[in-house]
Amino acid sequence: MNVHESEKLYAAFAREGVTAADGMENADIIVFNTCCVREGAETRVLGNLGPVKRLKAERPDIIVAVCGCMTQQADIADKLHKRCPFINIITGTYSLGALPQMVKAVEAGEKFILDLAVDESVPGGVDEAAPSVGVNRFVNIMYGCNNFCTYCIVPYVKGRERSRRAEDIRRETEMLVRGGAKEITLLGQNVNSYRDESGRDFYALLSMLAEIDGKFWIKFMTSHPKDLSENVIRLIGREDKLANYIHLPVQSGSDTILKKMNRGYDSASYLKKIDAVREHIPGAGITSDIIVGFPTETEEDFRATLALVEKVRYNNLFMFIYSKRAGTPAAAMDEQIPEDVKKARIAELIGVQAKIANELAEEHIGLTCEALCDGRGRRATAKTSDDRVIVFDDEGRDLYNEFVTLEITAAENSKLYGRLRK
Ligand code: 5AD
Ligand code: SF4
Numbered sequence: 001m002n003v004h005e006s007e008k009l010y011a012a013f014a015r016e017g018v019t020a021a022d023g024m025e026n027a028d029i030i031v032f033n034t035c036c037v038r039e040g041a042e043t044r045v046l047g048n049l050g051p052v053k054r055l056k057a058e059r060p061d062i063i064v065a066v067c068g069c070m071t072q073q074a075d076i077a078d079k080l081h082k083r084c085p086f087i088n089i090i091t092g093t094y095s096l097g098a099l100p101q102m103v104k105a106v107e108a109g110e111k112f113i114l115d116l117a118v119d120e121s122v123p124g125g126v127d128e129a130a131p132s133v134g135v136n137r138f139v140n141i142m143y144g145c146n147n148f149c150t151y152c153i154v155p156y157v158k159g160r161e162r163s164r165r166a167e168d169i170r171r172e173t174e175m176l177v178r179g180g181a182k183e184i185t186l187l188g189q190n191v192n193s194y195r196d197e198s199g200r201d202f203y204a205l206l207s208m209l210a211e212i213d214g215k216f217w218i219k220f221m222t223s224h225p226k227d228l229s230e231n232v233i234r235l236i237g238r239e240d241k242l243a244n245y246i247h248l249p250v251q252s253g254s255d256t257i258l259k260k261m262n263r264g265y266d267s268a269s270y271l272k273k274i275d276a277v278r279e280h281i282p283g284a285g286i287t288s289d290i291i292v293g294f295p296t297e298t299e300e301d302f303r304a305t306l307a308l309v310e311k312v313r314y315n316n317l318f319m320f321i322y323s324k325r326a327g328t329p330a331a332a333m334d335e336q337i338p339e340d341v342k343k344a345r346i347a348e349l350i351g352v353q354a355k356i357a358n359e360l361a362e363e364h365i366g367l368t369c370e371a372l373c374d375g376r377g378r379r380a381t382a383k384t385s386d387d388r389v390i391v392f393d394d395e396g397r398d399l400y401n402e403f404v405t406l407e408i409t410a411a412e413n414s415k416l417y418g419r420l421r422k
Contacts, residue, residue, distance in 0.1 A: 143159070184217070221247045233273075
């Protein structure tokens with residue numbers, strides 16, 4: 001989400017004739033697009049502002065802006081302004097598109113701009129093609145979140161759920177595919193609760209997009225286990241354009257913790273969804289997010305998480321230490337877990353997952369699969385429909401953004417290596 005917002009920000013600046021500098025030292029405008037999901041991201045921004053302060057002392061004309069989720073929080077914006085008075089612009093998540101105009105206002109003499117206005121309207125129309133980091137192109141389908149998981153700050157900084165019109169999303173996807181895009185990732189905090197003003201739901205949206213002409217894959221994130229319907233799972237199984245991949249964050253394997261997290265499902269119903277995915281999408285790649293050390297998490301709760309991970313055997317797992325976010329219910333819970341316990345638990349989980357990922361990779365040796373090339377050279381890379389990365393030698397041919405057929409020849413530390421078949 002953050003990467004795509006930065007892409008859009010870049011596009012907004014490009015429209016005003018601003019081009020990318022080859023490093024902070026040579027930049028006239030420096031923008032930090034922040035994230036506040038975990039404390040680590042916030043700490044990193046503060047660490048990176050040190051060198052900016054020195055640059056600004058040497059070249060006072062540089063314009064410095066900090067925007068995004070972190071600064072959507074009024075108290076943090078205020079603290080940041082006091083601590084770093086050299087910052088010219090502080091905005092939240094709603095006014096990113098107006099940043100180039102704010103920069104102009106600073107150039108015209110304004111000293112400091114603070115804009116934390118909340119605007120939950122959904123702009124109609126199609127986003128212009130933003131530059132992308134790789135072959136994948138992101139398309140926002142909805143904004144905000146209504147779920148209020150007790151650990152999560154997103155609903156407070158991104159507002160309530162609202163969906164873009166399906167017709168706009170179709171036109172934008174068509175435009176990207178016509179421009180050569182072969183992988184589209186639909187973005188939303190909870191894509192399964194997509195519903196536009198004409199009542200089109202996620203199933204209807206995916207069906208519409210799968211009808212677009214051309215050879216390309218559609219991926220999406222993030223699915224919420226409580227809202228992922230069997231209809232959607234079956235549709236993915238049926239439609240070639242819908243990639244055989246699903247990111248289905250479980251967060252914990254303990255029913256007690258899931259309840260305290262306000263996730264709206266228990267481990268048994270989660271596992272049922274996984275069974276449905278495996279039944280209707282043969283060879284599906286499944287990934288997940290897990291938080292360890294949620295307040296009150298006992299050793300037994302943590303063992304339940306390990307057991308679930310062993311049972312599902314995820315392709316890939318994003319593992320996080322619980323991070324206290326001010327203003328969320330979990331931050332106020334008694335029995336916060338000590339840092340050393342959290343660290344020991346995540347280390348154990350990482351070990352269990354590494355073993356599983358290795359075993360799964362070994363099982364893939366000998367298979368031939370289609371993949372989208374997203375790197376060049378003797379160690380080129382390509383991504384499969386089930387979201388695995390394969391390293392291969394492109395034999396000097398430029399295959400970037402092309403579908404290739406690869407035979408998987410080796411696996412090492414969960415990484416797959418392959419050979420070109422055509
Ligand atoms: N602490 C740790 N991890 C968190 N996530 C969200 N909030 C927190 C938090 N307070 C994780 C969840 C989510 C992912 C994007 O970030 O696992 O799925
Ligand atoms: Fe946060 Fe839960 Fe919403 Fe995801 S579904 S953004 S974890 S509140």
